[in-house]
Amino acid sequence: xxxxxxxxxxxxxxxxxxxxxxxxxxxxxxxxxxxxxxxxxxxxxxxxxxxxxxxxxxxxxxxxxxxxxxxxxxxxxxxxxxxxxxxxxxxxxxxxxxxxxxxxxxxxxxxxxxxxxxxxxxxxxxxxxxxxxxxxxxxxxxxxxxxxxxxxxxxxxxxxxxxxxxxxxxxxxxxxxxxxxxxxxxxxxxxxxxxxxxxxxxxxxxxxxxxxxxxxxxxxxxxxxxxxxxxxxxxxxxxxxxxxxxxxxxxxxxxxxxxxxxxxxxxxxxxxxxxxxxxxxxxxxxxxxxxxxxxxxxxxxxxxxxxxxxxxxxxxxxxxxxxxxxxxxxxxxxxxxxxxxxxxxxxxxxxxxxxxxxxxxxxxxxxxxxxxxxxxxxxxxxxxxxxxxxxxxxxxxxxxxxxxxxxxxxxxxxxxxxxxxxxxxxxxxxxxxxxxxxxxxxxxxxxxxxxxxxxxxxxxxxxxxxxxxxxxxxxxxxxxxxxxxxxxxxxxxxxxx
Numbered sequence: 001x002x003x004x005x006x007x008x009x010x011x012x013x014x015x016x017x018x019x020x021x022x023x024x025x026x027x028x029x030x031x032x033x034x035x036x037x038x039x040x041x042x043x044x045x046x047x048x049x050x051x052x053x054x055x056x057x058x059x060x061x062x063x064x065x066x067x068x069x070x071x072x073x074x075x076x077x078x079x080x081x082x083x084x085x086x087x088x089x090x091x092x093x094x095x096x097x098x099x100x101x102x103x104x105x106x107x108x109x110x111x112x113x114x115x116x117x118x119x120x121x122x123x124x125x126x127x128x129x130x131x132x133x134x135x136x137x138x139x140x141x142x143x144x145x146x147x148x149x150x151x152x153x154x155x156x157x158x159x160x161x162x163x164x165x166x167x168x169x170x171x172x173x174x175x176x177x178x179x180x181x182x183x184x185x186x187x188x189x190x191x192x193x194x195x196x197x198x199x200x201x202x203x204x205x206x207x208x209x210x211x212x213x214x215x216x217x218x219x220x221x222x223x224x225x226x227x228x229x230x231x232x233x234x235x236x237x238x239x240x241x242x243x244x245x246x247x248x249x250x251x252x253x254x255x256x257x258x259x260x261x262x263x264x265x266x267x268x269x270x271x272x273x274x275x276x277x278x279x280x281x282x283x284x285x286x287x288x289x290x291x292x293x294x295x296x297x298x299x300x301x302x303x304x305x306x307x308x309x310x311x312x313x314x315x316x317x318x319x320x321x322x323x324x325x326x327x328x329x330x331x332x333x334x335x336x337x338x339x340x341x342x343x344x345x346x347x348x349x350x351x352x353x354x355x356x357x358x359x360x361x362x363x364x365x366x367x368x369x370x371x372x373x374x375x376x377x378x379x380x381x382x383x384x385x386x387x388x389x390x391x392x393x394x395x396x397x398x399x400x401x402x403x404x405x406x407x408x409x410x411x412x413x414x415x416x417x418x419x420x421x422x423x424x425x426x427x428x429x430x431x432x433x434x435x436x437x438x439x440x441x442x443x444x445x446x447x448x449x450x451x452x453x454x455x456x457x458x459x460x461x462x463x464x465x466x467x468x469x470x471x472x473x474x475x476x477x478x479x480x481x482x483x484x485x486x487x488x489x490x491x492x493x494x495x496x497x
Contacts, residue, residue: 002043004067007034007233010336011350012343018068020128023121023234024138026227027209032347034233035333039282040064042244046285049244050252054091055082057245058120058238061283065237066124073127081120081238085109087465092116092242094249094422097395100265100408101255102425103246106398110180111428111467112322113273114151117230117238122155122162124234125226129161136224139495140164141208143201143229145269146173146322147427149191150180152228157186164228165190165491167201170481173321174432175449176468183474190494191478194487197315199327204487205229214488221497230272231329239276240283246422247285256420261288263421265411267404268292268300269323271330273424278334281371288419293407294376295320300328304374307366310358319379319435320399322427327353335361338368375407382406386429386439396460399435401425430456430468 006016011032017025022034042049044060052060058078059071066074082091088107095102108115129138140162142152149166156164168181170193181191194201208214209225218224230236243264250256264287266274274292281287294301296316303309311326318324332350338361339345352359377385385402389395397405404423411417429436433452437443442459444452450472457464482490491497 002040002064002067003038005040005065006037008037008343009033010035010332010343011347019066019233020068020131023124023232024128024132024134024226026225026229026232027206029210030347031206031210031350032343033231033329033332035336035341036065039279042284046248046251047258050248052248054241054245055079057248058082058241061241061244062237064283065240068131069124069127077120077123077127080123085115085119092245094246095395097393098389100405101246101250101420101422102395102397102401103242103422104425105242106425106428108151109154109467110147110150111431111465112147112151113424113426114147115154116242117235118148118151118155118228120238121152121228121232121234122159126159126161134224136219136222138162138226139218139223140228141205141225141491142166142227143198143205144168144173144181145198145325146177148229150177150184153181153184153186153189153191156228157184157189159188163188163190163495165192165494167192167194167205167487169193169197169201170195172197172317172324174434176431176433176471177321179471179474180467182476182478183471184477189478191480192487192490193481194484195481196484198325199311199315200484202229202327202329204484208488208491211488217497218495221495223495229329230270236272236276236279236330239273240280243277243280243287243422244283244285250420250422259286261286261419263287263289263291263417263419265291265293265404265408265421265423267320267323267400267424267426268294269325269328271300271328271334273426275330275333288371289373289411289417290371291373291375291407291411293404294374295323295382295403296376296378297324297326298376299326300331301374301376303331304369304372307363308358308360309353311353312357319382319432320403322400323403335365338365373411375410377403377406383439385409386436387441390440390460396429396436396462397425398427398429399432399439400427402439428465428467429460429462430465
């Protein structure tokens with residue numbers, strides 16, 4: 001029987017709680033993130049896991065971390081999440097191109113990797129609400145840099161006992177990302193653009209979460225907040241699954257031998273996706289290097305190089321908008337772990353970050369980051385990578401995956417490391433058609449993004465995903481745009497407070 005895993009805040013204001021409670025709350029009352037009290041080791045061998053399908057692998061991983069869910073509850077959540085919403089039976093297929101393995105995480109309903117976790121989160125959360133006798137309606141409050149928003153909306157639309165409010169930077173997402181959100185159906189959904197960037201949206205959301213007066217007001221009216229952002233441990237745990245799955249799949253196909261290390265490259269914004277790989281490594285997957293790929297907003301690259309995290313810099317809008325982030329929320333979980341699970345130390349750093357916009361970790365903590373490698377790709381690098389790999393192999397990738405692929409090439413040039421490598425391919429190229437067409441040298445400013453999708457399909461021979469064709473002529477249902485200072489008012493209006 002697996003030992004129970006309990007969760008506490010990275011900032012330590014609260015004792016241990018069960019997984020379902022942590023998922024229900026999203027963010028801890030002190031503004032910290034929930035972390036497990038220990039990282040359990042996989043109970044089945046990777047050779048045994050290699051015989052399982054994606055759903056079976058998900059159960060093996062998630063039962064070890066979500067220990068207060070029964071087998072029946074967990075299997076119900078998994079089977080309802082990973083079904084025909086995905087356009088491939090494998091859920092997360094692997095393609096080989098130019099000497100690397102691309103783990104395709106974009107075969108879900110909204111063609112981005114967020115689907116991998118956000119298709120199961122509503123089930124985990126409504127199950128958690130029942131388990132904890134929650135009397136209130138759950139209000140999912142989320143900030144998005146483009147992908148989380150739509151994936152969360154798709155997951156929670158018309159789920160009984162929930163409402164969902166998504167804030168996104170009005171001028172900081174791709175036209176197809178925006179169209180995906182503003183056409184979202186469902187009486188319980190609300191999408192609001194803000195005049196500001198993603199960090200403004202995320203900061204505003206965190207502020208609403210920790211506002212005691214607002215919480216009291218909501219409670220009186222029968223509401224409570226929870227989060228679908230990667231700050232929610234219910235988002236992070238499902239992401240660990242695909243790193244375990246990718247290793248097991250390579251093992252099954254004979255691409256690697258049992259026990260051989262693999263490296264993992266992740267295009268990184270909010271740090272959740274690469275943190276999931278770090279947890280997978282700690283659960284027993286032989287991962288060598290965790291290669292953290294940044295775009296021109298290279299706050300994480302600088303952190304891994306110097307040990308100083310400093311968000312006081314120009315915010316750059318790039319062709320990989322989901323990574324245009326200067327405050328990587330999930331890094332806080334890693335800081336907590338490398339400080340020896342010391343909540344006091346973590347709270348101090350986070351207070352410095354909020355006050356001065358920066359902090360610097362100790363040499364001892366830096367030494368615990370040896371498994372990480374930080375790299376970054378310029379806009380030119382990103383575009384060159386899309387073009388080169390497509391021309392060389394016929395494999396088409398989006399801008400975020402190209403950032404990872406470019407950083408991987410720099411890493412191998414710099415180190416000569418030939419370890420088999422899995423690159424997290426985080427979105428369909430059709431989500432960023434204009435940038436991908438520009439990269440291929442076939443851009444056309446006179447055409448809209450949907451016309452360009454037709455062109456891209458012709459050029460690449462890849463069919464336009466349903467997620468894009470279905471929103472082409474859909475009705476725009478969400479038109480509200482507010483200043484970043486007016487987020488609370490917008491929430492109250494939607495909830496009728």
